[in-house]
Amino acid sequence: MSPELTVVLAAVALPFAAAAVTPLLFHVLGERTGYAGGAVAACCFGLLASQYGAAGTVELAWIPSLEVTLRFTVDGWALLFALLASGIGVCVFLYSPAYMHGEPGLVRYYAALLAFMGSVIGVALAADLVAIFLFWELTSLCSFVLIGYHTDDDASLYAARMAMFVTVGGGLFLLVGFLLLSIVAGDALGPAAAFDLAAMLESSDEMQRALREAGLFVPVLGLVAIGAATKSAQVPVHFWLPNAMAAPTPVSAFLHSATMVKVGVYFVGRVRPLLAGLEWLLLFATLGLATMTICAVLAVASTDIKELLAYSTASHLGLITAGFGFTSVLGAETGVFHLLNHALFKAALFLIAGIVAHEAGTRRLGDLGGLRHDLPITTLVTVVVALSMAGLPPFSGFYSKELLFEAAVEAGHVHDIGPLEWLYPAVAVFGSIFTVLYSLRFLSLFFGSRPAPLGEVSIHRPPVTLLAPPALLAALTAVFSVDPELAVRAIVQSGVDATAVSPHEMHVGLPTAYSPAVGMSAVTIGVGFLAYPFYGWIHERIRAFPRTLPPVSSNWWYDAVVDGLTDGGAWLASRVHNGLLRTYATWTLATTCALALLGFAATATIVPADVVGLDAPPEAALVLLVAVAAGIAVVRSESHVAGILTLSILGFMIAIFYILASAPDLALTQLVVETLLLVLFLLVIEEIPEYDEVELGNVVRDSVLSIAVGATAFVTVLVTTDARPAETTALARYYAEQAVPKGGGTNIVNVILVDFRGFDTLGELVVVALAAISILTLIIMRTGGDSE
């Protein structure tokens, strides 16, 4: 079954259209706009679900002259991600009205959330590099608006700027990667496929060969990795994600755990068949495992429930990246299956964190505990999703983590990677131990005794609209825990088919026999539970680390870079933009000269072959030399009057030159203009006293610059006159021949000005009229007594 263009387009466009009419909806519905958003999300979900089982690419011509087409690919992987985005969107929209009750700026909130959902569905389905980049950056933009939701809170604005800086900056790297990719694809697959990712993936072997031949394989890989790593908060640019928790909790659940941050890993999975190889393994497996471990450790050090979940999200994104990094089919299975599991349990956990914060009034881990008496249903929901996050059997997270362990063990069999063969599994186990630790810590919010500060607070049960969305997600997690094969059959298998190099049938389930992966899981869970009683001690040890060594703390180097850029910008502005005409002229002229000369040098045209292409009569040369002499006199003149008179000599010499160059009209105009200017100058000079240049210190520098400009002009004249066509151009000939028949005049220049190019002349007249009016205004303003 091939996908329907109209359905796919509707699924992408509907959220944007809804975002545009949000102000109207809000006017009618008030805070119930969230339910309307939920309806939109449900519509998108339905539209996408109707394409279930379809595979193929549909396209809509966008900029045909540039071969840019709006292409959408529908396959298992795209559908999985798009369905997740719209499905979790439904949950978040239903949750929002109760959570955001009474907050200002809800129009902006819902509009951005809707636009965001459209962008993510767009990224998931787009198969065109330009469209992907567009939707990719739109998600960053929406995230910026939503993180900065509390516009009166400095921390919120700081976090929004940071997220924008990191994700949009990373997007620019991705753009360069895309351009390199499209250059290679245009050569290898034909110009029509230059931006067509679907075509590239179809002939991925050919593309990879072409990339390697062009020497662009590693650059493209690196650029895509930077783009994905910034978006998916991989080490060392993971720091923006915990800061982004300044956003309202539904936003954190939707953008910063389930969807936006997954755009990076989604795209890694998408291009995996195209770029997989040894370099791919080394880059993404290392990046992913490092992120997974470091962020899991940081999650243990967290003091705030949302901070814990944020680091945990980054850690799980590392797990998915690492999964895709392993080039065996197990790697693809890990990535796809864990993306699904993580989206379900982490969105639920964030929504639970929102309930806890809403009902208990605090998000500090230390102040919370024993909530099971007050929130029994929430506790049940949390047990399912937290244990799934920990990767405990038989919960869904266990299966995908087991796949990661298998892929890590397998990595050494696929490629010869030396000691990394055992280092990868070891790091995976080490990081997973911390995952177990922080998952148990989160669960402990509901068990044990209530800490003293919480004692007096009366905790209400959450309304059903707050509880239903996480319960729904937890129910799905439970279903996939009981029967993981159901998830595999439903969508994961087709996602694996799209992301694996050589897909085969996938099976998951509880292990029945011993294997290295089972041993690794046993070690992880065993050590995790044994270490849990020492949680407080481990927590303090990790927190002490950044205090002794500031550069490892998450914000330190971001602040250093941004402050450095700000200071550098201010310093440069004060140097270049100092209010002195001389400085501006110097920079502008020097840059122009340097660029022009560099251009000539680069194209090796700096010395023309022969310079006889231009015949000027000798008397013209003589007149011009007199003009130059007059120019020197202008520069050397001591008084204004002498300067004006010599300037006029220069002008009249040019007029004579025009006569000699067979241009009588120019000569006439020049004579009139020069005479007028002479009169004008003399009139003005009378009012102005002689100004003596006091300081001569910069004469040398000015002379050097002037000579450089003169030399550039000299070279330009030589080079360009040499490139001039030998005969009269066809255009000039046309005007000469048509002057009488079409213009009815014998003076060709006049006919051109007033007839052929009449509108240009009208524009010129307007300019002169404006100058005249301005001059008049300037003079009247003073004499009219309006002096201030």
Place this chain on the structure above:
Amino acid sequence: MTAFVLALVVGALFALGTFLLLRRDLIRVVWGLAIVGQAANVYLLAMGGLTEGDFETVPILAGHGVDVPATADPLVQALVLTAIVISFGMTAFALVLSYRVYEEHDTLDVSELGDRE
């Protein structure tokens, strides 16, 4: 050889104009603008080709219905004519502006004017 002279002249005029642009006296800056404009016009015209002027090369036809001789390029002449008029407007405006600046601030020293901002 003459092309060389032409290039030399345009280069020299540009250099002189630039030197004046960098002076501290506002009136001299206006002169600089005027000279650079003249040099650009000469350059533009030269791009159309320079030939010994005679009756035929002037781009004015002898009368209606006669053969059209090979004239000097009329198009660049039209361009330069426009340029002359525009640069006249600009120079006049700059000059009056300088005059107003002097009336307002009692100085024509651009360095001093820049410092006031």
